[in-house]
Amino acid sequence: MQHQKLATIEDVAAIAGVSIATVSRAINEPTKVADATRRRVTEAIARTGYTTNAMARSLRMRRSNMILILAPDVGDPNFSNILVGLETEASKRGYGVLIGNTQNDATRESDYLRFISSNQADGLILFTGHLPYGYSSGEMRLPPMVAVNEPVLGGDIPFVGVDNVEGARVATEHLISQGHRRIAFIGHSTAKAVNLLREQGYKAALSGHGIAIDPHLILAGDGTTESGRAATEHMFVRDVLPTAFFCVNDATALGVIISLNARRYDLPRQFSIMGFDDISFASFVTPSLTTMKQPRLKIGEEAMDLLLALLEGKPARRREVLLRPELIVRNSVARIGQD
Amino acid sequence: MQHQKLATIEDVAAIAGVSIATVSRAINEPTKVADATRRRVTEAIARTGYTTNAMARSLRMRRSNMILILAPDVGDPNFSNILVGLETEASKRGYGVLIGNTQNDATRESDYLRFISSNQADGLILFTGHLPYGYSSGEMRLPPMVAVNEPVLGGDIPFVGVDNVEGARVATEHLISQGHRRIAFIGHSTAKAVNLLREQGYKAALSGHGIAIDPHLILAGDGTTESGRAATEHMFVRDVLPTAFFCVNDATALGVIISLNARRYDLPRQFSIMGFDDISFASFVTPSLTTMKQPRLKIGEEAMDLLLALLEGKPARRREVLLRPELIVRNSVARIGQD
Numbered sequence: 001m002q003h004q005k006l007a008t009i010e011d012v013a014a015i016a017g018v019s020i021a022t023v024s025r026a027i028n029e030p031t032k033v034a035d036a037t038r039r040r041v042t043e044a045i046a047r048t049g050y051t052t053n054a055m056a057r058s059l060r061m062r063r064s065n066m067i068l069i070l071a072p073d074v075g076d077p078n079f080s081n082i083l084v085g086l087e088t089e090a091s092k093r094g095y096g097v098l099i100g101n102t103q104n105d106a107t108r109e110s111d112y113l114r115f116i117s118s119n120q121a122d123g124l125i126l127f128t129g130h131l132p133y134g135y136s137s138g139e140m141r142l143p144p145m146v147a148v149n150e151p152v153l154g155g156d157i158p159f160v161g162v163d164n165v166e167g168a169r170v171a172t173e174h175l176i177s178q179g180h181r182r183i184a185f186i187g188h189s190t191a192k193a194v195n196l197l198r199e200q201g202y203k204a205a206l207s208g209h210g211i212a213i214d215p216h217l218i219l220a221g222d223g224t225t226e227s228g229r230a231a232t233e234h235m236f237v238r239d240v241l242p243t244a245f246f247c248v249n250d251a252t253a254l255g256v257i258i259s260l261n262a263r264r265y266d267l268p269r270q271f272s273i274m275g276f277d278d279i280s281f282a283s284f285v286t287p288s289l290t291t292m293k294q295p296r297l298k299i300g301e302e303a304m305d306l307l308l309a310l311l312e313g314k315p316a317r318r319r320e321v322l323l324r325p326e327l328i329v330r331n332s333v334a335r336i337g338q339d
Numbered sequence: 340m341q342h343q344k345l346a347t348i349e350d351v352a353a354i355a356g357v358s359i360a361t362v363s364r365a366i367n368e369p370t371k372v373a374d375a376t377r378r379r380v381t382e383a384i385a386r387t388g389y390t391t392n393a394m395a396r397s398l399r400m401r402r403s404n405m406i407l408i409l410a411p412d413v414g415d416p417n418f419s420n421i422l423v424g425l426e427t428e429a430s431k432r433g434y435g436v437l438i439g440n441t442q443n444d445a446t447r448e449s450d451y452l453r454f455i456s457s458n459q460a461d462g463l464i465l466f467t468g469h470l471p472y473g474y475s476s477g478e479m480r481l482p483p484m485v486a487v488n489e490p491v492l493g494g495d496i497p498f499v500g501v502d503n504v505e506g507a508r509v510a511t512e513h514l515i516s517q518g519h520r521r522i523a524f525i526g527h528s529t530a531k532a533v534n535l536l537r538e539q540g541y542k543a544a545l546s547g548h549g550i551a552i553d554p555h556l557i558l559a560g561d562g563t564t565e566s567g568r569a570a571t572e573h574m575f576v577r578d579v580l581p582t583a584f585f586c587v588n589d590a591t592a593l594g595v596i597i598s599l600n601a602r603r604y605d606l607p608r609q610f611s612i613m614g615f616d617d618i619s620f621a622s623f624v625t626p627s628l629t630t631m632k633q634p635r636l637k638i639g640e641e642a643m644d645l646l647l648a649l650l651e652g653k654p655a656r657r658r659e660v661l662l663r664p665e666l667i668v669r670n671s672v673a674r675i676g677q678d
Contacts (some may be wrong), residue, residue: 035446035449035473038453039449039452039453039456039473039479042453042456042457043456043479045457065450066450066454068437073419074413074414074418074419074422074438075413075414075416075418075419075420075422077414079413079414080412080413080414081414083413083414083440084442087440087442087447091444091446091447091450095450096439096447096450096451096453096454097439097440097447097450098407098437098438098439098454099413099437099438099439099440100435100436100437100438101422101426101436101438103423103426105430107430108426108430108435108436110374110378111404111405111430111434111435111436112435113378114374114377114378114381114435115405115435115437117378117381117382118381118384120459134374134378140378140382225623254623258623261625281620281623284564284593284597284620284624285623285624286600286625
């Protein structure tokens with residue numbers, strides 16, 4: 001242990017050049033103190049090593065004014081726009097945002113758990129679809145949480161995201177409205193909630209129009225461009241061909257388009273392709289991709305609004321906020337048989 | 340002020356179920372304590388509100404074992420792979436990584452400054468090209484820093500990135516080797532160091548081959564797809580046409596390709612296009628893009644290695660680490676006059 005004189009609140013006030021009352025307010029009600037003043041006080045506290053019971057209490061009561069966002073891959077094109085929504089809302093309400101890129105890696109997730117357990121985050125936004133690895137409810141209490149993009153299965157965590165079932169139904173019905181009846185679904189996966197829900201919407205649309213579900217037209221895929229390419233190649237090997245591809249997301253649709261372009265098909269005349277998400281390259285690829293646009297900014301804003309309500313002790317108005325995606329018609333879907 | 344009994348180190352040890360010596364070690368030498376034990380102690384500290392002079396000292400001495408990365412846009416395709424390199428190296432050395440997405444916004448940057456000033460980050464990686472807004476050297480001391488991607492102008496901050504001058508020279512020489520002499524540069528900007536350096540490499544290549552620099556072939560651009568499109572349209576309006584476009588980055592090159600495709604040119608027969616960066620869509624666009632690949636993983640690893648050396652009190656071996664980009668030949672560049 002160090003033996004040195006403990007800094008007092010008077011020391012902090014003197015160094016920061018503010019009153020003792022201001023130091024106290026900066027610690028206990030940081031949002032009520034001007035940014036510049038709060039910064040001076042925070043720095044004076046750091047310089048003197050001043051600690052108080054009130055600071056410990058503030059730690060316990062989680063007053064870092066920081067929200068931690070855990071995401072498996074910040075490079076995911078769906079992430080950055082949702083992030084802007086999250087940040088805009090947080091900033092409006094006086095909170096900063098930190099991002100932890102977990103890569104679904106247990107070591108990284110437990111690093112973030114350590115960060116959370118020392119009360120350095122007031123709230124958590126989970127893009128991961130699960131509670132941080134290493135968390136066990138007996139050992140520690142997590143701050144308020146909201147799940148975004150992927151619901152946390154089996155938990156009681158409020159969720160904000162797109163209505164995947166409804167979106168996939170609208171997408172498939174758009175293909176049906178263009179005369180397609182042999183519509184493939186690329187992206188079957190039992191491991192991903194988003195894939196399961198979009199497949200459900202696809203099947204609902206077919207059934208709703210009296211079209212039999214053909215299991216040969218449902219191909220596995222994990223949502224990557226490579227999986228879209230592989231599924232398409234597989235279809236040609238087996239020679240079971242659809243007239244249209246509904247892909248679980250735009251990345252998969254890109255793989256389908258690459259594969260069909262490489263085989264020199266005339267798109268969309270010979271095959272129609274439908275995506276989901278509307279990520280940036282959707283408008284750049286040839287043919288440009290007809291897809292379902294996620295209201296990403298709005299998802300981020302709603303999720304942060306819900307989290308801050310929980311944080312402020314208000315009951316969540318809704319446990320699940322599902323926003324409708326919008327059909328964006330470009331050039332990758334054609335009426336069947338039209339030349 | 341609260342009046343309540345102050346928690347002692349014995350309280351923490353009892354709640355965590357460990358010895359007092361272990362509590363002390365978890366505070367003072369956290370990396371020497373098993374993860375699970377450290378977590379138990381951290382949680383017991385949070386629960387009891389225990390604070391010590393040693394903890395204050397530890398705060399002052401910056402022992403969060405967290406590195407903060409400040410980036411203007413985590414959605415930038417150049418960011419995510421560099422991030423993987425940064426995280427891999429940090430994780431290997433026992434550090435966690437947090438990301439602050441600044442959007443070059445003063446409020447957000449000062450939020451992160453507040454986070455830094457309370458010693459919650461041991462080190463800083465700057466993608467922003469500047470020190471955090473609101474920082475003034477008289478008021479606080481920043482932890483060790485390394486700049487990545489964009490150097491911090493006017494500072495004495497070690498930098499790790501790609502050799503932009505050399506990369507642009509190699510890119511331009513590739514076009515010259517294919518017979519091009521009227522080569523446009525799209526992306527002139529005095530506000531961005533990367534643009535300035537790449538323009539310098541372009542000019543060096545032309546001069547080195549006795550080709551006069553034609554200011555009509557140098558067009559402004561801020562590195563966005565829209566700027567590439569606009570510059571191309573501008574060239575057609577003025578009717579001053581090159582045979583090849585060297586673009587400051589792939590996003591700009593995509594804009595050029597969109598514009599030329601829309602005008603129904605046969606690419607690369609009628610115009611050659613060269614990018615820089617090798618971001619993911621470069622291989623998907625038609626024609627697929629010939630470009631300079633940044634060694635992004637390596638940049639991230641080197642930058643974190645340099646930061647951790649500084650953190651551990653070792654002098655930086657180098658103030659600037661410049662890595663060579665690699666020429667990736669795809670289908671957007673053709674030999675001139677070849678049909």
